[in-house]
Amino acid sequence: xxxxxxxxxxxxxxxxxxxxxxxxxxxxxxxxxxxxxxxxxxxxxxxxxxxxxxxxxxxxxxxxxxxxxxxxxxxxxxxxxxxxxxxxxxxxxxxxxxxxxxxxxxxxxxxxxxxxxxxxxxxxxxxxxxxxxxxxxxxxxxxxxxxxxxxxxxxxxxxxxxxxxxxxxxxxxxxxxxxxxxxxxxxxxxxxxxxxxxxxxxxxxxxxxxxxxxxxxxxxxxxxxxxxxxxxxxxxxxxxxxxxxxxxxxxxxxxxxxxxxxxxxxxxxxxxxxxxxxxxxxxxxxxxxxxxxxxxxxxxxxxxxxxxxxxxxxxxxxxxxxxxxxxxxxxxxxxxxxxxxxxxxxxxxxxxxxxxxxxxxxxxxxxxxxxxxxxxxxxxxxxxxxxxxxxxxxxxxxxxxxxxxxxxxxxxxxxxxxxxxxxxxxxxxxxxxxxxxxxxxxxxxxxxxxxxxxxxxxxxxxxxxxxxxxxxxxxxxxxxxxxxxxxxxxxxxxxxxxxxxxxxxxxxxxxxxxxxxxxxxxxxxxxxxxxxxxxxxxxxxxxxxxxxxxxxxxxxxxxxxxxxxxxxxxxxxxxxxxxxxxxxxxxxxxxxxxxxxxxxxxxxxxxxxxxxxxxxxxxxxxxxxxxxxxxxxxxxxxxxxxxxxxxxxxxxxxxxxxxxxxxxxxxx
Numbered sequence: 001x002x003x004x005x006x007x008x009x010x011x012x013x014x015x016x017x018x019x020x021x022x023x024x025x026x027x028x029x030x031x032x033x034x035x036x037x038x039x040x041x042x043x044x045x046x047x048x049x050x051x052x053x054x055x056x057x058x059x060x061x062x063x064x065x066x067x068x069x070x071x072x073x074x075x076x077x078x079x080x081x082x083x084x085x086x087x088x089x090x091x092x093x094x095x096x097x098x099x100x101x102x103x104x105x106x107x108x109x110x111x112x113x114x115x116x117x118x119x120x121x122x123x124x125x126x127x128x129x130x131x132x133x134x135x136x137x138x139x140x141x142x143x144x145x146x147x148x149x150x151x152x153x154x155x156x157x158x159x160x161x162x163x164x165x166x167x168x169x170x171x172x173x174x175x176x177x178x179x180x181x182x183x184x185x186x187x188x189x190x191x192x193x194x195x196x197x198x199x200x201x202x203x204x205x206x207x208x209x210x211x212x213x214x215x216x217x218x219x220x221x222x223x224x225x226x227x228x229x230x231x232x233x234x235x236x237x238x239x240x241x242x243x244x245x246x247x248x249x250x251x252x253x254x255x256x257x258x259x260x261x262x263x264x265x266x267x268x269x270x271x272x273x274x275x276x277x278x279x280x281x282x283x284x285x286x287x288x289x290x291x292x293x294x295x296x297x298x299x300x301x302x303x304x305x306x307x308x309x310x311x312x313x314x315x316x317x318x319x320x321x322x323x324x325x326x327x328x329x330x331x332x333x334x335x336x337x338x339x340x341x342x343x344x345x346x347x348x349x350x351x352x353x354x355x356x357x358x359x360x361x362x363x364x365x366x367x368x369x370x371x372x373x374x375x376x377x378x379x380x381x382x383x384x385x386x387x388x389x390x391x392x393x394x395x396x397x398x399x400x401x402x403x404x405x406x407x408x409x410x411x412x413x414x415x416x417x418x419x420x421x422x423x424x425x426x427x428x429x430x431x432x433x434x435x436x437x438x439x440x441x442x443x444x445x446x447x448x449x450x451x452x453x454x455x456x457x458x459x460x461x462x463x464x465x466x467x468x469x470x471x472x473x474x475x476x477x478x479x480x481x482x483x484x485x486x487x488x489x490x491x492x493x494x495x496x497x498x499x500x501x502x503x504x505x506x507x508x509x510x511x512x513x514x515x516x517x518x519x520x521x522x523x524x525x526x527x528x529x530x531x532x533x534x535x536x537x538x539x540x541x542x543x544x545x546x547x548x549x550x551x552x553x554x555x556x557x558x559x560x561x562x563x564x565x566x567x568x569x570x571x572x573x574x575x576x577x578x579x580x581x582x583x584x585x586x587x588x589x590x591x592x593x594x595x596x597x598x599x600x601x602x603x604x605x606x607x608x609x610x611x612x613x614x615x616x617x618x619x620x621x622x623x624x625x626x627x628x629x630x631x632x633x634x635x636x637x638x639x640x641x642x643x644x645x646x647x648x649x650x651x652x653x654x655x656x657x658x659x660x661x662x663x664x665x666x667x668x
Contacts, residue, residue: 005057005064010087013050013097014136016043017104021129028122036122040129041108047136048101055094064089065142065206065511076201088142088205090516091506092345096139096277099349103268103356104132106482110360111261113478114367118259124164128265131157135270139277142512144193144203147278151189151242154271155182161266162258171257178251181594185241185248192234196285199227206512209284216288232285232292236299239275243329246303250587250594252326256318260363263318267325268356273348276332280341284518287339294424297337301425301432304330306588308436311443313584316373317362320447324399325355327436334429335414338421340525341517346501347410350494354398354407357486361392364475364483365451369458375447380456384472389452391483396448398490400441400552403540406494411437412539413502413529415548420525437548441555449563495536503530 020043024036031039065088072083087093107128115124134157138150163175193203199215200208208215218227239245244252252272256263266272279286279296286292307326314320328351335344366373368385382389398407415437418430458472474480500506503526507516533539543549562569574581586592 003057003060003062005054005062005089007064007066007068007087009050010054010064010089010140011068013047013054013101014133014140016046016050017129017136018133019043021126021133024122024129025126028126031122033121036125037108037112040125041105043129044101044105044108044132047132048098048105051094051097051101054089055091055098058089058091058094059506061509063509063511067142081197081201081203083145084143085146086142086204087140088512089140090511091509092277092280092516093139095345095349097136099352100132100135100139100270103352103486104128104135104265104270106356106360106486107261107265110264110363110479110482113476114261114363115259120164124259124261127157127161127164128261131161131265131270135274138274142205144196144205144208147281148190148193151238151274151278152186154274155179155186155242158255158262158266158271161262162255164258164262168257170254174251174254174257177254177594181248181251182241185238188234188236189238189241192231192236192238195227195231195234204512205281209513212284212288215285226289226291228285229289229291232282232289233295235282236275236279236292236296239279239333240299241275242278243272243275243333244303244326245275245299245329245333246306247590247593249303249307249326250590253319253322253587256316256322260318260359260366263322264356264359264363267322267359268352272325272329273332273352276329276336276344276348279336280345280517283339283341284513286336287518290423293337293339295337297334297421297423297429298425300330300333300335300337301429302330303327304334304436305432305439308439308443310584310587312439312446313581314443315376317365317375317378317447317451318359318373320375320443321355321358321362324358324440324444327440328355328399331411331414331433331436334433335417337429338417338423338426338525340414340417340421342502342507342526343410343413343417345507345517346494346497347407347414349497349501350398350406350410350490353486353493354395354405354490357391357395357483357490358399360479360483360486361388361395364388364479365392367475367479368472370472372458375450377457378451379454379458380452381472382452385452385474387474387480387483391480391487392452393448394487394490396444398494400444400555401437401548402552403543403549404491404495406490406492408540408543409494409498409536412543412546412548413498416529417525420528434548434551438551438555441552442559445556445559446563449559454564454567495540498536498539499533502526503533 017040020040023031023039028036065086067082067084067086070082070084074081074083108125111124111128115121118124131154134150134153136150138147138154141147141150159175159179161175162178163171165171196208196215197203199218200211202208212228215231216226216228219225220227220230237248240248252267255266258266286296304327307323307330311320311323311327314323328347332344332347332351335341335347365378365381365385365388368381368388369378372378394405398405401408401411415430415433418426418433421429510516562573583589
């Protein structure tokens with residue numbers, strides 16, 4: 001019999017960060033800066049400790065799937081709809097809880113140093129702790145309603161965080177852009193949930209999964225499309241918004257306008273991975289519709305390659321890492337599209353560590369450079385910032401897929417899974433993920449060489465910025481300690497986890513379904529890969545002779561050639577291929593399209609509501625009622641003459657009217 005986890009312990013995991021957020025947000029002035037960061041860090045640390053304990057118990061066979069609180073029942077034609085808070089804790093949930101809480105804890109500690117001079121210090125800690133609570137509620141949910149609550153909650157808090165510096169126009173533009181673009185995805189997401197509820201009669205994962213064969217046999221009314229195909233594509237449109245897939249990716253690079261700790265939290269382990277987690281969670285549904293899987297695969301492949309190319313022309317250090325995030329999310333989506341769900345979660349985990357490391361290292365560089373973010377005015381920081389340099393190098397080596405680093409095991413597994421896949425679009429996806437290996441190595445080491453190597457450029461006369469009156473320096477320990485702690489799993493997590501996560505029993509024992517992550521008999525990528533897997537050492541040694549590793553080495557070599565050996569070469573290439581550079585610099589003109597379609601459309605819709613709804617309906621009703629009251633008051637005022645004989649005459653007339661009425665009624 002499966003052991004059941006303690007519900008009180010599970011409740012404490014999301015509530016601990018929530019308590020910290022409330023203390024820092026409502027009582028920040030009373031408890032002060034030290035009290036705010038202490039309360040939130042203790043809350044997230046408690047959540048992390050309990051998450052690790054939960055993962056340990058789950059690996060020992062424990063599980064949980066039950067309602068914690070039911071707040072409403074609604075009778076429907078298909079039965080009674082329950083609105084409830086419930087937890088589904090299996091190996092997938094427990095792993096996500098550990099990743100989210102650990103990265104969040106590192107971000108909280110790092111924030112002490114990064115935001116120490118900011119007047120909104122307590123507010124910032126309240127927001128990031130609230131963000132952690134929302135993400136934990138999302139990954140722990142056992143029903144689509146709670147999933148949607150967590151989904152929207154991380155969106156709202158990300159809006160507050162991206163626009164944290166609300167006096168900065170670019171930050172306000174960025175958070176509104178993120179909000180609007182995510183609403184597009186969320187519209188599809190709620191349509192998918194609505195379709196599943198309409199035909200399954202429940203919002204509980206287990207109930208919906210139990211009817212998946214019946215749902216797969218239905219068609220969408222009025223069409224020949226499969227109902228499950230439409231529902232799954234709608235759900236994935238929601239993931240396209242949250243996980244920033246082409247063309248709904250345009251909000252994510254602009255989210256760099258928020259403070260750097262937020263970039264790490266949003267881009268590494270929380271908001272952008274919500275879509276990947278959701279598709280893996282509902283894999284029993286996606287696995288029954290090859291059309292939806294093919295759609296997922298193609299969108300992921302496009303995102304992987306096109307967003308990586310944009311990283312080549314970025315000069316802002318944070319934006320380079322941001323476009324890297326987009327490309328790596330594309331890798332995860334490709335893995336989902338070829339039914340390699342465990343591989344997608346594996347890359348989600350390794351990516352969370354090395355991407356959080358890269359963002360926090362970028363923030364350390366910004367601190368050391370006195371808030372300069374343009375890589376063209378850095379250079380030679382290796383000696384001035386040795387810890388930041390080494391951890392950045394480790395993160396970059398993991399990102400580009402260097403053998404024996406964590407990113408190698410997950411990225412190489414994705415490439416191999418695509419190679420074995422027969423899903424429509426897998427040929428294009430294989431080209432995209434392999435080509436992206438070279439592109440990733442090129443932009444990653446372009447950043448490393450421009451920032452840490454070569455001659456110092458931060459005193460150049462043609463860049464008049466007050467920051468350059470200072471000498472770069474290493475960041476304080478509250479910044480460097482999280483970097484060191486994140487560097488450890490960036491090296492080791494891939495080697496330690498590949499065996500149990502991909503080829504072991506980690507995802508085999510489900511609670512809401514017979515497997516945690518469903519793998520259909522028609523998609524044999526993982527079984528084919530398992531036949532060739534001979535341990536993490538053998539995998540890394542074999543990779544030294546494969547195309548992806550050679551492309552990775554070529555990308556590093558080209559970066560060295562262009563940015564260290566012959567620094568004039570990029571300018572020559574730019575002049576020769578100006579059209580491509582202009583296309584990349586304008587981000588394929590998708591921002592302008594977004595501005596023309598979504599932003600202007602929203603403004604036009606708002607103006608229409610203002611003219612018709614507010615002025616003609618609401619104002620007419622309010623002003624009309626005001627005029628009616630005014631008219632009635634003027635009539636009543638004219639009757640109040642102050643003469644007694646007028647009042648006596650009115651009483652007589654009233655009495656005659658009443659007598660006439662009573663006589664008439666009596667006669668009838």
